[in-house]
Amino acid sequence: MMGRMTVPDSPKYPLGTMVPSRSTDISALEVQVRVALESTGAKFLPERMSIQCGLEPARGNFPLLTPDLIVSGALVCVEIDSEYTHGDRNEVDQSRNLLLAGLGWTVVRLRLGGLPPVGEHDVICEASTPSKAAIEALAAAVADAVAGTPGAVRKIHKKAAVVSKSQKSRLGAMAEHKYHENAFYAGWTTESGEKLALVVTAGGRYLSVDMGGRGLHFIRHLDLHTRDRKTWRSELIRVLKEQELTSFEPSSIYPWGDTLFIGAQADALQTTLKKFNPGGSDFAFTANLEGPDEFNDESVLKDGSVLASLHPEACEIGWSISDVRLHAGRNGPYQSILLVRDSHV
Template sequence: MIQSRSTLTSSLERQVRDKLVASGIQVHKGRSAIQCGHETGRNNFPILTPDILISQTKICIEVDPAYTHADKEATDKTRNSLLAEAGWTVIRLRMGGLAPLGEYDVVIETDNVTKDVVTALKGAIEDAVAGRPGTIRRISKKEVPRPRKKSRLGAIAEHKYYENAFYVSWTGESEEIARMVAMDSGRYLAASEGWEAPRYICALNLHQLPRTQWRAVLEPLLENMEETGFTAVSTFPWGNDLFRGEHAEEIHLSPKFNLGGTAQTGIRSLIRNVDCYSDIDLSAGGELMAELHPEAVTRGWIIAEVRAQASGGQLIQLLRKAESTSQAPEATSGLGQA
């Protein structure tokens, strides 16, 4: 081994050298040349300067970036042979996916000298020092994790004003935010319109799922809905009327009526001469005036109390019991006084 006339090293070679030293590998300082035997092709005795020499061994490392060694495979094989004849073991760091040329080579898909690359080089050096058969070590390119796509579904939180209701917001492709409400413990989606109670958009049927699973159902549902699909279609899931019958239009609900609540007061009836009511209807003189919509009854709503007003008409209180009761309605004669 003689002093090399060339003192030039690439930044990549220096990086590999420095990282090996930092990992505990002792390398020969500076650049030293190796007198090789006869090279038949050129009919000379070349002096070769490997990139890195490992101290107190006859092991050298050649750093082969793809941009300078892609078309030099024959030359690099010749160098390997000449150095081997001189008693040296060559470990090549083949970068950019270059094919291995020797049994101790480390092959990587990139030009980055990572911790894994240094570990592989140390393993190759240890095998060569111990005289163990070589193993080509390959370092695959690590996939860069894709940035997590921001959910277009906002936080689902309990509504401040409506019982058993939850805020739902969705950011459309145009970045416009649709603000909605999951009503009745998640049974249906509704649109907020001013100060009135949210109106029905579509069924959700989330009420049987834990809240932690709601997002998994809502995200694909809202993703597939057209922007016009966020428009309310009716007051309630079955239509616009809570009562039906000949005089149902004379019953006026509060604008804040919440189908998902447990009790509702302030329902005013202008039906004349009501003298009897049951869980589901109002009567006058034995004649049916109005009755709760069957869908409301199925959801557990009943008429709990009807009070006559001095000014005429009645105030109706509704309560919600367990759903789908099949018991016959119980009539109550006479009204309370407001």
């Protein structure tokens, strides 16, 4: 019989201990910011590390927190907060700051899409993607934190977009997609005449490309979901013209990387997830995990050990494991798994 995990009453490791994170996936946005910061001279730990924190009163647990970037040789970390994944998580982000501060850490946050500050070292970027000015401000904030200088919130304003009315639009009709829930067609013709099967997914949050039988692959964040639908077209044209200067090649399968699950048996799940849509409301699939006997919102377990867990960033946008059922098949036991997404997250 499957059921829910109990909450631990003590930390797994001594407070402040750093251990390798179970999640090794790094989002394209994290890579972009890391490379840009390193070009300014900043140095970060090469691998993702989790920090054992003290009691989190709201949940009654002792979380292992994994910052996006950790500065080498200093108790300073950098968090990259997009408007979509952190739009209504101010209290959660403040709680993380306090838990880390209790261990002597300073958190520097890049708050994209105009998110409000939650810490004294925050950099507020009105644009949904980091500009050169935002990176320069973030580098200065990191340097202040390392030096122990009192923090100062820095704000980077978004440049006004200029769209030529005389130029013929290369963006096709933005109708609701026939095959992908909560998505819209965004066919784009490049200057060279190439036609791209682009799709605006998750209600305006992401730009993806339709790879046919391989499903949707993520290109970049859009954050159009915060705008009036009447403004989508002009904003998307601006974004696509900017993107054409670099590449429309997908950076990953999902907004957070190439895997929906992590853990010892995660590979046993990935081949069945080609049609997973991060902006959908639910997703059902079958799996061949070895001997699962319980599950919770995030993980499937055997004898208390995690076999596979939903990627943390999938959980952040509302996905959870709703049901796991065991079946006896002709070729052996298998499981049917149902994932659901809370649209209010």
